[in-house]
Amino acid sequence: MKKKKVLFFIYQLGAGGAARTILNIINNMDREKFTPILVTLDYNGSYESYLDSDVTFIKLDTKRLRSAIFPLAKVIRREKVDIVFSTIPNYNTIAILATILSGTKAKNVVREAAYLGGNFKADFKLKLYGLLYRRASRVIALSHGVKENIVKRYKVRPDKISVIYNPVDIDTIRSMMKKETLPEEHQPIFAGDDKVLITAGRMVNDKDHRTLLRAFKQVNERIAVRLVILGEGELEQELKQLAKNLGIADKVHFLGFQRNPYLYFHHADAFVLSSKREGFGHVLAEALATGTPIVSTSCRPGAVEVLNNGEFGAMCKVGDDGDMANKIYELLILEENQRAEIVRKGIKRTNDFHARKIAEEYETMFIETLEQ
Structure with missing residues (x-):
């Protein structure tokens, strides 16, 4: 099987839980099957030194998230990416829009980590995210409770959502x-x-x-x-x-x-x-x-x-x-x-929750997504 390129997009590789999750997935991916690429905005993150040396690491020339759409689209096109993986609603939005604008066949996988919503304003905002999430090939929920919340508040079909726990190194x-x-x-x-x-x-x-x-x-x-x-x-x-x-x-x-x-x-x-x-x-x-x-x-x-x-x-x-x-x-x-x-x-x-076990679950999901 030809190795597949997976682009991971995050604001920065800082000290937060999302960055830790992406770091653990990337470092534990099977290099015989996948080539990981990490893309962030122009920030220095505290976890960067823990990133495996064989990973292509690209920083976009902007510190503003909304300004990242076109530069990210350019990277997706230039690197001939198969999958664009992102996490957190605002960043998922940018990743989906960039993938569309790239004009490529790259597929989006978005991860939702939080249990959001509860009032009218928040639920309405989540429904808007849900409209974009429906453009993604797969939505990852980090717990069954989060999946239920995505179905309820984002109005995303349950069969489009996979539950994969956070990897722990x-x-x-x-x-x-x-x-x-x-x-x-x-x-x-x-x-x-x-x-x-x-x-x-x-x-x-x-x-x-x-x-x-x-x-x-x-x-x-x-x-x-x-x-x-x-x-x-x-x-x-x-x-x-x-x-x-x-x-x-x-x-x-x-x-x-x-x-x-x-x-x-x-x-x-x-x-x-x-x-x-x-x-x-x-x-x-x-x-x-x-x-x-x-x-x-x-x-x-x-x-x-x-x-x-x-x-x-x-x-x-x-x-x-x-x-x-x-x-x-x-x-x-x-x-x-x-x-x-x-x-x-x-x-x-x-x-x-072992990082290698969770990375294998992501690998299986990536392959299934590409075969859809």
Whole structure:
């Protein structure tokens, strides 16, 4: 079979979940069957150094998404691309329009990662995206819940949608958490007798760190514990003030973005996700891979699917700090053999998200799409 060219289009290869997903797919693709090409806007992304050296990497001469249509169309035409793969609605729109304007037979595959919509204005906007998505050859949903949402709000036919979970580079995660050591200034957080909770994610409303801080205060009243928050975001100062108001500022550590968060996960006693909603919950799969027990809100659709309704991690009600506090406390006081069993089951669960396995699912989907 002649090797097929797959062009991956994304804003930049930055530190977000979409970039991580594309990176894992590209690096794990079978080079005997596919030639991957990565196209971004003119930005320097923090994940670029992790891209395999044999990948053709093209940066368009623009930083504006709307200005990328014609340059992207030119690349599609010049490279004789078979498939154009994109993710996130705005970028999917540009990729579809560019493919049409390229005048080639390239097929679009668009990925939808988020559980969007819910009010009239948002649902109407999603229907407009749906009109374009119908021009694509295949739509990828990263969970069954996201697929249901695409059918409901985008009005895309179910038979056009495939569910493929996020790829998790388990081998790299385990290598990174074992090879490196914690920075000297952070070692005291994990060195004492206090239990350590950890969370990671952008400090935005959907992640609901406020509920986590209130839950942590209640746990701290029952057991000696610390909270480590990895990530950045618009609510950082507000959350730091809330920690002060709750009287827990000395027990909460805002450590910002960390290049190797898995090292921190591995040293913690539990990972906590407080999100209101998650399309997949990529960070949950990563936490499982580090052998860290989880407490997560039952945010739909992602967390419920990743943890299989609580089989692979404790689940609490969304926005309920009391329920979250109880679940965290119950996890922290488990006997060692009970904890070990949770870790064992969690690590086994990660095999379902292994990057090579997911890359093979994408490869199969690409071939089926080209044969349509």
